[in-house]
Amino acid sequence: MEWTSCVQRLINHTLEKGLCFQKRLEELGSVSYASDAPITLINLFSDLNSSIHLELIRYNRTFSATQNNQIHEGLFYKIQSLSAFLAELYQLVSPVEFSRTIRNPVSVSLPIESFAKELVPDAFVLVYPNYTCNYSYLDILSEKYLRSQYYSQFFPPKLFKKYPKHFVLLGFPDLLRNNILCHATIGHELGHLIAQHYNICSKVREKISQDDYLDISLEQLETFLEEYVADIISIDLFGPAAFFALAEFGGSMRRFEEPSATHPPLYLRFKNMLSAMKDYNHWQFFVEERSNGVENEIAKKMRCALETWEKAVKTGYEMLESSPSGCVFNILSPALKEARRLVKQKIDKRFQLELPDKMLEYTESLIKNGIPPSGDLNLTKNSCERVQLGVILNAAWLFKVWQFEIKKELRSRPQAIKYARKFEDLSRLTQKAIEQSETIKWYHKERE
Numbered sequence: 001m002e003w004t005s006c007v008q009r010l011i012n013h014t015l016e017k018g019l020c021f022q023k024r025l026e027e028l029g030s031v032s033y034a035s036d037a038p039i040t041l042i043n044l045f046s047d048l049n050s051s052i053h054l055e056l057i058r059y060n061r062t063f064s065a066t067q068n069n070q071i072h073e074g075l076f077y078k079i080q081s082l083s084a085f086l087a088e089l090y091q092l093v094s095p096v097e098f099s100r101t102i103r104n105p106v107s108v109s110l111p112i113e114s115f116a117k118e119l120v121p122d123a124f125v126l127v128y129p130n131y132t133c134n135y136s137y138l139d140i141l142s143e144k145y146l147r148s149q150y151y152s153q154f155f156p157p158k159l160f161k162k163y164p165k166h167f168v169l170l171g172f173p174d175l176l177r178n179n180i181l182c183h184a185t186i187g188h189e190l191g192h193l194i195a196q197h198y199n200i201c202s203k204v205r206e207k208i209s210q211d212d213y214l215d216i217s218l219e220q221l222e223t224f225l226e227e228y229v230a231d232i233i234s235i236d237l238f239g240p241a242a243f244f245a246l247a248e249f250g251g252s253m254r255r256f257e258e259p260s261a262t263h264p265p266l267y268l269r270f271k272n273m274l275s276a277m278k279d280y281n282h283w284q285f286f287v288e289e290r291s292n293g294v295e296n297e298i299a300k301k302m303r304c305a306l307e308t309w310e311k312a313v314k315t316g317y318e319m320l321e322s323s324p325s326g327c328v329f330n331i332l333s334p335a336l337k338e339a340r341r342l343v344k345q346k347i348d349k350r351f352q353l354e355l356p357d358k359m360l361e362y363t364e365s366l367i368k369n370g371i372p373p374s375g376d377l378n379l380t381k382n383s384c385e386r387v388q389l390g391v392i393l394n395a396a397w398l399f400k401v402w403q404f405e406i407k408k409e410l411r412s413r414p415q416a417i418k419y420a421r422k423f424e425d426l427s428r429l430t431q432k433a434i435e436q437s438e439t440i441k442w443y444h445k446e447r448e
Contacts, residue, residue: 006076007075007076010076010079010080010083011056011059011060011079013083014056014079014082014086017083017086017087018049018052018053018056018086021045021049021086021089021090022046022050025042025045025046025093028042028093028097029042029043029046031100033099033100034100034106034109034110035110035113035114035126036124037099037124037125037126038096038099038100038126040163040167041093041095041096041124041126042093044140044163044167045093047159048089048146048155048159049086051154051155051156051159052082052086052154055082055154056079056082059075059078059079062075081154085151085154095126095130095171096126096128098128098129098130099126099127099128101129103129103174103177104127104128104129105177105180105431107431107434107435108172108177108180108431108434109127109128110127110438111389111434111437111438112125112127112170112183112186112190112389113127115190115351115389116170116190118350118351119193119347119351120193120197122164122165122166122197123164123165123166123167124164124166124167124168125167125168125190125193126168126169126170127172128169128171128172129173129174129177130171130172130173130174132171132173133175133176134171135170135171135173135185135186135188135189136170137168137169137170137171137189137192137193138169139166139167139168139192139193139196140168140169141160141164141166146160147160165197166193166196166197170186170189172186178427178428179427180393180396180427180430180431180434181241181245181248181397181400181426181427181430182248182249184238184241184242184244184245184397185245185249187233187234187235187237187238187390188230188231188233188234188242188246190234190237191231191232191233191234191237192226194343194346195226198342198346200339200342200343200346201222201225201229201339203338203342204225204229204335204336204338204339204342205225205335207334207335207337207338208331208332208334209331216327216328216331220328221328221331221332223262224263224264224325224328224329225336227262227269228264228269228272228329228336228339229339231246231272231273232273232276232339232343233347234246235282236276236347236352236353237351237352237353237390238353238390238393239277239282239355239390240277240282240286240302240306240394240397241390241393241394241396243270243274243309244397244400245393245397246266246269246270247266247270247309250266250269256270257316257319257320259325264325264328264329265316265320267313267319267320268316268317268320268326268329270309270316271313271314271316271329272329272336274306274309275336275340279340279344280340280344280352280353283306285299285355286299286302286303286306286360298398298402301401301402302398302401351388353390353391353394354388354391355394356391359394360398388437389434389437392437393430396426396430396433399426400426
C-alpha cells in the first residue's frame, strides 16, 4: 500500500473538515440561547477542534520530514482516529441546534438544567429533543469519554481544566415533548449524573460477594447496578411520579419481562423502585394520610394504583427470579439496599422529594372538580415559597390517576379525542406551574 499519498490525502481532508466544523460552531455561537450550557458546549468543541488542527499540523511536519513507510502507516491510523472523532463531534453538536428549536419546551428543559446545576454545582446539563423514541444520557467530560486514557493521547489534560467536571447531554423523545408527566423519567437520567458525581456505584460494590457472580458477566453486573442506582435516585427526587412515568413510557416500548442490552427487565426495575418508595416513606404518605379521621379518597385511589402495580411486579419477579436477570438482581440486592441509604445521605435534603402534609386534603376538592392542582402555591407552608419540581409532577400524577382511567367501554373515537384533549390540558397547565415555580426562584435570587 502507498502510505505516502494516503496520509497526505487524509491530512488534507481532515483539515478541510475541521475548517467547516469551526465555521458551523461560529454560526451557532452567534445566536442567543436560554441558558449558558449551549455556549459552553460550543466553546468546548471549538477548543477540541483547534487541538485537532494543531495535532494535524504536527503530523504533517513529521510526515514531510521522513520517507519511512512504517512511520507513515502509524500516522495514517492516528489521523484516521482524529478524523473519526471529528465526525463524532459533528453529531454531538446537534443537541445545541435542537435545544433552541420551538420543539423544545423551555418550561421543561430550563428547570431541569437548573435543577441539575443545583444538585451538582460542578456540572452543566443540556436538555434537548431527540428523534429516537427514548431518553438518553451522555456525560462527554467523564472519565469514560473525553477524560479517558484513550483520548489523552490526543488532548492534553489542561484543555479541560476551564470546563466543569461533568457536561451532560440529556435527550428526551421529540414525540413526547409535550407529555410533561412522562418527563419525570428524566429523574433516572439525572440519577446517572448524581451516582457518577458521588461514586455511589463503586462505594456499594463492596457489598457484593465475588463468589456470587462467578458465572455472571461482570460487565452486565456493572451495567445493571448503574441502572438500578439511577432508578433509586429518581425515586428520591421525584417519588411516585418517577415510577408511574417509567411504567407508562417503558411499557409502551417493550414487554416488562424482557431485558435490553443495557437495561434490566422493567419488572425488576419496578421492584427496586417500589422498595425505594417504601424506604423513603413515599408509599406510607398515601397509606397513612387521613383527613379529619376519614381516609382521603385521593390517597385511596393512589394507594390502589400502587398496590395493583405491586401485585403485578410480584408476579413478574417470580417469573424472572431464576432467569439470568433475576439472578443478577438477587446478587445486587445487598448493594441496592446500601445504595438507598447512601443516596439519602449524599443528596442535599433541599432536593429530596417531600410531599406537603396538606397536599391530599387540599387537592381532593380540586381534583374532583377536574382542576389540576399543580400550579397552586398554597401547597407550601409559605404562599411565596417555591414549589419543588417533584411536588408539581406528583400533583399532576394524582390528577391523572384520578381522572384518566380509560374503562373498557370508553374506547370510541370521540371519547379517545376527549381523553387526548384532557391530557393535553393537564400537560399544558403542569408546564405553567413549573414556569411559575421557576419565576419565584429567580425572584428570590434577585432579592438576595
